[in-house]
Amino acid sequence: MSLDPTDIALLSHLQKHGTATAQDLAEVLHLSPSQAGRRRQRLEESGVIEGYRARIDPARLGLHVQAFVQVQLASHGVEQGTAFARLLRTRPEITSAWTMTGEADYLLRVWCPDLPALNRLIHEVLLAHPVVARVHSQIVMDQPKADAPLPIG
Amino acid sequence: MSLDPTDIALLSHLQKHGTATAQDLAEVLHLSPSQAGRRRQRLEESGVIEGYRARIDPARLGLHVQAFVQVQLASHGVEQGTAFARLLRTRPEITSAWTMTGEADYLLRVWCPDLPALNRLIHEVLLAHPVVARVHSQIVMDQPKADAPLPIG
DNA sequence: CATTGTGCGCAAATTATGTGCGTATTTTGT
């Protein structure tokens, strides 16, 4: 499926205003509400739009500590990888995980209520896991740009 | 404002299903649609819910390269900080930026169409800026866990 | 140059939202 400029504008708007009605979109796109709705539906069904999320203030949930944890595994077999991937999936405080070029095997983004909780995560969950060799954690002090929409157009 | 268990359940659901109707929420929470809607409204107005976003498949937008860039500034005055913060705001391909404990001053998460574009970002935007002293970039190879909801409950 | 396909707006049926209102439940203060 290919995206025309109207699709791009629609995605760009929905990325910022996820609850925009078909009528709102119609105004932005200079289209009728029915047609705007049909385009959205098409983008949802084709998977370009993966879903919708409410954004919640972490502090209001008591999540006061955001940190990045770099993890090195003991060895680099397929088995170790899947075992660690399983761990990632089961821990909700790990909200994102990446593998990257460079020295560390994994970069984790984690949210915890406080420093003791982060400490427990590191020592009782990550380091306690047999495939984990080393971790290095950095605590977020400030987030001058917070999860902005993807660059479109 | 304090959050009771019903609020938590509501937030948890909206965080995954941002377009849930008041009726959907009513079912999940064992509440009437009107009351579910009122709770949602209250959480929006009080700022607990910061907004709603559509999640878009980056690859479908042609964004094939995700990377993290660590940046060290030339000096650490307030002026350098605000100058760099201004740069962050104007560049859409930088979707997040953090300051953290440890050696590097900033960690940036960036999305680019391809490696040449990332290279241009680094050399023509970041390193070209007078306050930037050093950058170190790591390209994401895989993301085993992708922007999961915040841990609630 | 005809045919096919795609995108469009309109209209109407269906579905969802949101507010007034009266009742129930919980909290607060004495």
Added chain:
DNA sequence: ACAAAATACGCACATAATTTGCGCACAATG
């Protein structure tokens, strides 16, 4: 412990949004 106040609740109904069918216009295709 108990009365008063505050908060949360469901129902009903008015308003708003969605989502189809349908016919028309325009562009691509052969």
